[in-house]
Amino acid sequence: MSKTIRKVGIVGIGNVGKAAASAIVHENIADELYLSDIDSERALGEAWDFADSIELTPSRTRVSAVPVEELAACDVILVSVTERKKVISSSRLELLKGSAAIAYDIVPKLKKAGFQGIYVIATNPCDIITYLFYKLSGLPRKQVIGTGTALDSMRLRRQISEVIGSIDPRSISAYMIGEHGDSQFAAWSHVTVGGKPFDEYEAENADRFGTIDRDNVEEAARHFGWEIHKRKGNTQFGIGNQLAFFAKSILNDARVITAASAVQEGEYGRDGLSIGVPIVLGRNGIEEIIHLNLNEKEQKSFNASADLIKKYIDQTLAEHEEPAGR
Numbered sequence: 001m002s003k004t005i006r007k008v009g010i011v012g013i014g015n016v017g018k019a020a021a022s023a024i025v026h027e028n029i030a031d032e033l034y035l036s037d038i039d040s041e042r043a044l045g046e047a048w049d050f051a052d053s054i055e056l057t058p059s060r061t062r063v064s065a066v067p068v069e070e071l072a073a074c075d076v077i078l079v080s081v082t083e084r085k086k087v088i089s090s091s092r093l094e095l096l097k098g099s100a101a102i103a104y105d106i107v108p109k110l111k112k113a114g115f116q117g118i119y120v121i122a123t124n125p126c127d128i129i130t131y132l133f134y135k136l137s138g139l140p141r142k143q144v145i146g147t148g149t150a151l152d153s154m155r156l157r158r159q160i161s162e163v164i165g166s167i168d169p170r171s172i173s174a175y176m177i178g179e180h181g182d183s184q185f186a187a188w189s190h191v192t193v194g195g196k197p198f199d200e201y202e203a204e205n206a207d208r209f210g211t212i213d214r215d216n217v218e219e220a221a222r223h224f225g226w227e228i229h230k231r232k233g234n235t236q237f238g239i240g241n242q243l244a245f246f247a248k249s250i251l252n253d254a255r256v257i258t259a260a261s262a263v264q265e266g267e268y269g270r271d272g273l274s275i276g277v278p279i280v281l282g283r284n285g286i287e288e289i290i291h292l293n294l295n296e297k298e299q300k301s302f303n304a305s306a307d308l309i310k311k312y313i314d315q316t317l318a319e320h321e322e323p324a325g326r
Helices: 015-024 040-054 067-074 092-112 128-139 150-164 198-204 214-232 236-249 296-319
Strands: 009-010 032-036 064-067 076-079 120-121 145-146 256-265 270-282 285-287
Touching: 009 015, 009 067, 009 236, 015 032, 015 040, 015 236, 032 040, 032 067, 032 296, 040 064, 076 236, 092 128, 092 296, 120 128, 120 236, 128 256, 128 270, 128 296, 145 270, 145 285, 150 198, 150 214, 150 236, 150 256, 150 285, 236 256, 236 270, 256 285, 270 296
Parallel strands: 009 032, 009 076, 032 064, 076 120, 120 145
Antiparallel strands: 145 256, 256 270, 270 285
16 A cells, blocks of 8 residues: 655744644644754754644644755755844845845755755745745746745735624635735735625725725735734744645645745746745645736836845845856
8 A cells, every 4th residue: 555645844943933833733734744953952852842742632743853955855845944133124125145045055955965845935035035945946936935925915804804894804815916025015906805896895885884094904914924023023823824834735736826926937027036926826836826917006016026026136146156267
């Protein structure tokens, strides 16, 4: 009897990595979970701690701590590693230098070890680091995915739900598009409630909740992560569960539509960057990039966000180029 073993690895066992690992273990998403961290003793301690917890749950996930090269046998690698520094503003771009150095360290090791699975990247700035993983890994673009604006889109749906009242956020379709950062925006022209375009729904219910201040709703979704960070010093469970959701959707070939940071090859008129857009997520990674027909205002916002990401990608790649003649 043959049996497919579902293997997931996590690089970086800080707050986000631990939250992702907890969801994977206790939802029984993988048969084997491998933890890797620059602090190997910390990773081992976390693995042992999870082993203690499993007997009290329906899960039978086996958790091990391993060097990063041993993650090459995994189906999916979740990347939550980050430079340990204090974040002083809502801009994730200030993390770029340290995160880029980490990418240039670990991706060549995994490439040499023969990793052919799927990367899911939460390390910030997510869009830029996702593109670096794509360039350094040599993998097809469908196998390198950033969590991007997935969590931001969930926040947008929740904000809309709270404003209109009495509608579960899961019955609302809405996406934050662009950079996982300050230049992201809500694609209002594609928001629906129960399949009804939001403009129509709002007009029909004006006597109940009036006209919604869309700028306030969008701003709240854009900066909700920073509001969490200011109060507890990090974001953890939302993004950790998001990573676990991506792993589960890939392993189960769920073909679910979610926002994610995807490498562009002409979609939305752009290439040479990764940016948050809706995708179909399945066993092969990005099964399809969903192209939204943005209105003029939204396309302008998309281009501005893409230009910002591309600027930092080009700058980072130039900084790490080998000198001529070497």
